[in-house]
Amino acid sequence: MDPDPNRFLADVMLGRLARWLRIVGYDTLYFRDMNDQELLRRAIQDNRTLLTRDRELSQRGGSRALLITGEDLESQLIQVLEEMNLRPRVGNGIRCPLCNETLKETPREDVQNAVPPYVWDTQRKFSRCPGCGRIFWEGTHWDRIRRRLHRVGCRRPSEDP
Numbered sequence: 001m002d003p004d005p006n007r008f009l010a011d012v013m014l015g016r017l018a019r020w021l022r023i024v025g026y027d028t029l030y031f032r033d034m035n036d037q038e039l040l041r042r043a044i045q046d047n048r049t050l051l052t053r054d055r056e057l058s059q060r061g062g063s064r065a066l067l068i069t070g071e072d073l074e075s076q077l078i079q080v081l082e083e084m085n086l087r088p089r090v091g092n093g094i095r096c097p098l099c100n101e102t103l104k105e106t107p108r109e110d111v112q113n114a115v116p117p118y119v120w121d122t123q124r125k126f127s128r129c130p131g132c133g134r135i136f137w138e139g140t141h142w143d144r145i146r147r148r149l150h151r152v153g154c155r156r157p158s159e160d161p
Helices: 014-021 036-045 057-063 073-083 116-124 141-151
Strands: 007-010 026-032 050-052 065-067 105-106 126-128
Touching: 007 014, 007 036, 014 026, 014 050, 014 073, 036 050, 036 057, 050 057, 057 065, 065 073
Parallel strands: 007 026, 007 050, 050 065
Antiparallel strands: 105 126
């Protein structure tokens, strides 16, 4: 069975890429201390594409693995999106960059005491991670995220979750 093109497992060399794939809405697991055999076993078990910079591991993974050739984050992100024929997701599809859970919109009143006063005064929409509890909002960092996505050729992200 071919791996699900929307689910990934990134090896230890691709932590930043894993974080960015989560930000653009793709289910991406990342483990710092998993050996190659365990990575392959987990990719098969979870029906995921293994992302790796290790040529030998990529060959062992066959069609289950994608060898990431880019040296920098932007070229790596471009490669995954293009080779897997994906578009970044926005809205309900965004995942927690830390723990990979899908963020849930949360009522503004529920976060009043959990965010800085300036954020409370300037933001209207908030999301919470059901896994780690972290709260997210569309602050100025989203301008940088959009610029990076624009640079990698993602001018019109998908609105689908």
